[in-house]
Each structure stands twice: as structure tokens, then as C-alpha cells.
Amino acid sequence: MYLGIAEEEDRKLAESWKADADGILVFTGLFSAAVAALLAISIQDIRPNPQDTSAFYLANIYQLVANANGSNVTISSSLSNPSTSFSPPNWAVWVNSLWFLSLAISITCALLATFLQQWARRYTKITQPRYGPHKRARIRAFFAEGVEKLHLPLAVDALPTLVHVSLFLFFAGLLVFLFNINHTAFTIVVWWVGLCIAVYICITVMPIFRHDSPYYAPLSRS
Structure with missing residues (x-):
């Protein structure tokens, strides 16, 4: 009797773990791909433009050749060495930091x-070995206790x-990013993000006030 109930509980527990893992893997895979695609664009804002570097060195080569031929040529002050004068804007550093951290957390979740x-x-x-009922019950109780003591459900x-x-770091x-690119796009997106956050907060706190609520978030305390 005990083994039958225990095996059924273990089966349901393992299936719920697998279902959670499957959902997380699907979401993090799609989400990481989207973040990586945006990072490929935004990372250009925190490193020198290769075209500026090429223009600087070509101008130096031209000056050397011209001076060797007796011409007095000077490089424009606008063509300073990008590797020494470049300083990325603060907003670009923040955007890339938030998105890289978001990507790192997402990949960690997938792992x-x-x-x-x-x-x-x-x-x-290990909880359903091919032993006698008494030994199987002891093994199951031993590992079930380990699951609770090591806080695996947590x-x-x-x-x-x-x-x-x-996801919030990405938002x-x-x-x-949008605030420094286009204010119209920023306004539209910030309204949507604000609405999503409001709904998320409602879903999180609803089980506190409505114990029969089917809505639940990881931070909910029912």
C-alpha cells in the first residue's frame, strides 16, 4: 500500500519537474536567440567603428607618402586615433550590460x-529499484528525505x-535603448511594459488575497 502510493507520488513529482524543465528550455532557447540578435546590433555602440580606424590609418599612410614627395599634408583633427579617443556612451554601456546579463541568466537557466x-x-x-518491498520502502524514504533536506523543490x-x-533585465x-533611439517607439513600448508589470504584480499578489485564485507567480505566497 505504502509503496504504491509512494511510487505514484514520485512519478507525478518527476513528471512535474520534467514539464517545468521542458517549458524553461523552450522559452530560454527562443529568448536567448532574440537577445543575442539584438546584442549583435547594440554591441557596435560600445566599440570603435572599424571604418573610422581604417580612415585614420589610410590618412596617416597618405600623409607619409605625401611628405616623402615634398608635399606638406596634415591630418584633419577629426581623424584622431579611434582606439585611444573612443569612449562609448553611458546608455550603450548600460544597454549592453543589461542584455548580456539577461543572456547569461537565460543560458544558465537552460543549463x-x-x-x-x-x-x-x-x-x-533510484526510488523504484527491483528489490523486495521492505528494502524498496527504505530506499524510497531515504532519498525522499534527501530531496526535502537539500531543498530540491525550492x-x-x-x-x-x-x-x-x-526577462525584466531585457525589458x-x-x-x-529605445529612449536613446526614438522617443515615439520608447513611449509605445514603455506603456506596454508598464502594463505587463502591473499584470505581473496582480498575478503575484492575488493568491495572498484570494486563496482560490488559479493565478500564480514564482514570488507568490499562498
Whole structure:
């Protein structure tokens, strides 16, 4: 009787872990691709323009050749060495920092999700060995206690929280980026992000006031 109930609970627990991991892997894969695509554009703002560098060295070569021929040629002050005079704007540094951090967290979540899948398979395997009922019950109780003591359910619940943190960091970087690119686009997006944040807060706090609420967020406390 005990083993039957325990095996059913373990099976449901492992399936829920796998389902959470699958969802996180799909989301982080798509999300990371989107962030990486934007980073390929925004990273140009924090490093010198290769065309400016080429123009600087070509101008120096031209000056050397002209001076060797007796001509007095000077380089325009606007063609200073980009490698020494370049300083990225603060907003570009913030945007890239937020997006790189968001990407790093997203990839970390994907890695942890793959670990979670492996842990779920291993837990199912080791808690249902081919032994006698008494020994199987002792093994199951031993590993179930380990799951509780090592706070594995808490670690599983923390994964969606990290995904949400990654998403919020991306939104923050996006708003900074659009604010310095186009104010109309910034206004439209900031309204949408504000609406999403308001809905997220409502979903988070709703279980506190409505215990029958089906809505739930990682930070909810029911």
C-alpha cells in the first residue's frame, strides 16, 4: 500500500519537474536567440567603428607618402586615433550590460533545466529499484528525505524566478535603448511594459488575497 502510493507520488513529482524543465528550455532557447540578435546590433555602440580606424590609418599612410614627395599634408583633427579617443556612451554601456546579463541568466537557466531533467530521471530510477518491498520502502524514504533536506523543490521553484529576472533585465535594457533611439517607439513600448508589470504584480499578489485564485507567480505566497 505504502509503496504504491509512494511510487505514484514520485512519478507525478518527476513528471512535474520534467514539464517545468521542458517549458524553461523552450522559452530560454527562443529568448536567448532574440537577445543575442539584438546584442549583435547594440554591441557596435560600445566599440570603435572599424571604418573610422581604417580612415585614420589610410590618412596617416597618405600623409607619409605625401611628405616623402615634398608635399606638406596634415591630418584633419577629426581623424584622431579611434582606439585611444573612443569612449562609448553611458546608455550603450548600460544597454549592453543589461542584455548580456539577461543572456547569461537565460543560458544558465537552460543549463539548470537540463540538470533538472537528469535529476528527475535519476530520482525515479533510484526510488523504484527491483528489490523486495521492505528494502524498496527504505530506499524510497531515504532519498525522499534527501530531496526535502537539500531543498530540491525550492531549487525547482527558483528556476522560473531566474527566467523572469532575465526577462525584466531585457525589458530594462530595451527601454534604455529605445529612449536613446526614438522617443515615439520608447513611449509605445514603455506603456506596454508598464502594463505587463502591473499584470505581473496582480498575478503575484492575488493568491495572498484570494486563496482560490488559479493565478500564480514564482514570488507568490499562498
